[in-house]
Amino acid sequence: METQTPNRRHRLVLVPCPLQGHISPMLELGTILLSKGFSITIAHTMFNAPNPSNHPDFSFLPIFDNLSDHDTTTTNLMALGKAINTNCEAPFLKCLARMMEENKSLDQVVWIIYDALVYFAEAVAKSMKLPSIILRTAGACAVLAFDTIPWLQAEGHLPCQDSMLQDLVPSLHPLRFKDLPISKMGSLDDIVQLIMDSRRIRSSSAIIWNTIADLLEHSSLEQLHQCYNVPFFSIGPLHKMAPATSTSLLIEDTDCIEWLDKQAPSSVLYISLGSLATVDKKELAEMAWGLANSGQPFLWVVRPGSVRDSESPEVLPEGFKEKIGERGHVVKWAPQKEVLAHGAVGGFWSHCGWNSTLESICEGVPLICMPYFADQNVNARYLCHVWKVGLELEHGLERSEIEKVVKRLMTDKEGEELRQRAGDMKEKVELCMSEGGSSYKSLNDLAEFILSF
Numbered sequence: 001m002e003t004q005t006p007n008r009r010h011r012l013v014l015v016p017c018p019l020q021g022h023i024s025p026m027l028e029l030g031t032i033l034l035s036k037g038f039s040i041t042i043a044h045t046m047f048n049a050p051n052p053s054n055h056p057d058f059s060f061l062p063i064f065d066n067l068s069d070h071d072t073t074t075t076n077l078m079a080l081g082k083a084i085n086t087n088c089e090a091p092f093l094k095c096l097a098r099m100m101e102e103n104k105s106l107d108q109v110v111w112i113i114y115d116a117l118v119y120f121a122e123a124v125a126k127s128m129k130l131p132s133i134i135l136r137t138a139g140a141c142a143v144l145a146f147d148t149i150p151w152l153q154a155e156g157h158l159p160c161q162d163s164m165l166q167d168l169v170p171s172l173h174p175l176r177f178k179d180l181p182i183s184k185m186g187s188l189d190d191i192v193q194l195i196m197d198s199r200r201i202r203s204s205s206a207i208i209w210n211t212i213a214d215l216l217e218h219s220s221l222e223q224l225h226q227c228y229n230v231p232f233f234s235i236g237p238l239h240k241m242a243p244a245t246s247t248s249l250l251i252e253d254t255d256c257i258e259w260l261d262k263q264a265p266s267s268v269l270y271i272s273l274g275s276l277a278t279v280d281k282k283e284l285a286e287m288a289w290g291l292a293n294s295g296q297p298f299l300w301v302v303r304p305g306s307v308r309d310s311e312s313p314e315v316l317p318e319g320f321k322e323k324i325g326e327r328g329h330v331v332k333w334a335p336q337k338e339v340l341a342h343g344a345v346g347g348f349w350s351h352c353g354w355n356s357t358l359e360s361i362c363e364g365v366p367l368i369c370m371p372y373f374a375d376q377n378v379n380a381r382y383l384c385h386v387w388k389v390g391l392e393l394e395h396g397l398e399r400s401e402i403e404k405v406v407k408r409l410m411t412d413k414e415g416e417e418l419r420q421r422a423g424d425m426k427e428k429v430e431l432c433m434s435e436g437g438s439s440y441k442s443l444n445d446l447a448e449f450i451l452s453f
């Protein structure tokens with residue numbers, strides 16, 4: 001039950017984008033702002049709806065999304081985004097108006113806080129004359145790169161020839177053309193159109209960033225601030241600023257923690273490609289044999305549906321389980337934050353989604369970076385080249401390359417140095433979150449900013 005404090009007069013309606021990597025930070029933000037005394041409502045699509053029983057202190061406002069099975073196949077994210085923004089505006093307006101009518105006697109100040117990808121919420125806020133704030137669930141480096149794409153196109157730098165993929169992008173160093181967040185995202189024209197569409201309606205009062213200004217992305221944030229000209233609140237890492245809550249859409253296999261308990265400190269490589277990336281059967285086999293041949297203990301998440309051309313539920317190659325015995329553990333979905341915080345984990349082979357990136361940095365775990373699409377390429381470049389806590393898997397999914405890079409990270413001196421640096425970063429994250437640190441201060445500023453309306 002919500003306790004009555006003065007801030008409860010401020011009801012924050014949070015609108016997440018219905019994908020795992022977006023829902024988690026939004027629910028975490030809700031938990032943080034609830035602890036600051038605000039009333040929280042989660043307005044969510046029926047697709048990938050969060051479980052209300054995990055958040056008894058929130059109210060929930062289901063939006064009739066009218067999404068078809070075709071829309072919700074997560075293989076075409078641009079199309080999914082378009083369908084959500086087209087379908088949800090009118091139903092959201094309707095259910096929000098009803099909620100406000102029902103709560104009229106409470107005389108509440110209502111704010112909309114929405115994920116930048118579900119900009120239909122901004123249109124609704126505007127038409128109801130409600131103040132709104134954007135939550136960016138990607139890193140500032142990636143957003144800056146994304147925002148620069150129309151300019152790169154206008155200047156004739158994009159589209160670029162394959163021969164230029166290793167070249168540095170003007171104004172975005174140290175990104176190379178291959179790191180731009182456009183690969184596998186649809187046509188360049190569609191991407192530019194999407195950026196223009198979301199810019200057109202933008203009139204929010206502020207932007208919340210799930211990042212750590214003083215440690216990770218100061219310069220990108222400064223550059224973005226000049227363009228956006230609204231207050232920025234960098235209050236990440238949200239998952240650490242919030243008391244732990246379950247935000248997972250899939251059931252977590254917690255038995256893997258018992259398996260980790262039996263392993264030596266920093267000996268295990270954890271492998272997860274997040275909630276969306278897929279591999280084909282051949283790539284999966286290369287991963288499996290590369291891991292097996294590395295001789296290193298590993299915990300591997302093979303998510304249902306993540307192997308593209310496989311009909312059978314058994315996707316691992318024949319003879320693999322016999323070869324690895326007790327040395328490897330394979331699960332469908334892991335309690336990732338707990339896994340990364342476990343002392344037995346010494347490395348993370350990741351697709352470099354922004355949440356995974358932050359979760360690894362926060363626990364001082366160095367990475368093998370194998371990005372797939374969108375912001376993952378930018379994050380991987382920063383992990384390897386700027387923060388220097390990651391190794392790039394450069395030559396694709398091939399078993400001998402995998403074996404080599406796993407050994408470099410887990411047993412070589414090079415890996416030890418990365419682990420040391422990651423450990424130092426972990427300490428700095430803690431400083432940024434504690435009293436006087438940049439995220440701590442920014443969160444207090446955010447609460448004051450909302451209350452000042």
Ligand code: UDP
Nearest residue numbers: 021274275276301333334336353354355356
């Ligand atoms: N995750 C998890 N268990 C898994 C794999 C992933 O809980 O087995 C979580 C992970 O902790 C992260 C999120 O799923 O919070 C994935 O988000 P990210 O931004 O890293 O990648 P995306 O899924 O959006 O590509």
